[in-house]
Amino acid sequence: MCHCHRVNDRVIRDVARQGAQDADEVGAACGAGTGCGGCRPAIEGLITSTRASEGVASLPMICAPEPGV
Ligand code: FES
Structure with a gap:
């Protein structure tokens, strides 16, 4: 990604x-x-894409139904 500093x-x-x-x-x-x-x-x-994907990844945990409900 950054060729000057060899950072991928x-x-x-x-x-x-x-x-x-x-x-x-x-x-x-x-x-x-x-x-x-x-x-x-x-x-x-x-x-931007990393932060967006992290947000999507956390949605199932937020929306998970409580056990026994
Ligand atoms: S390629 Fe990243 S600063 Fe030059």
Whole structure:
């Protein structure tokens, strides 16, 4: 994903899951996006998709019926 700092998408997804909300926060955590900046739009997209998928993944737990109801 980030060729300048050799950071792959898996690392960026992990950083997003740990709370990074934009490319600046990803850069502070792992360096991605702090070189030429060419990967920053892709990093922002990956943050959005990771956070969205985390939200979808949590829905079944929120909507699960209580046992015995
Ligand atoms: S490719 Fe990520 S900063 Fe250059």
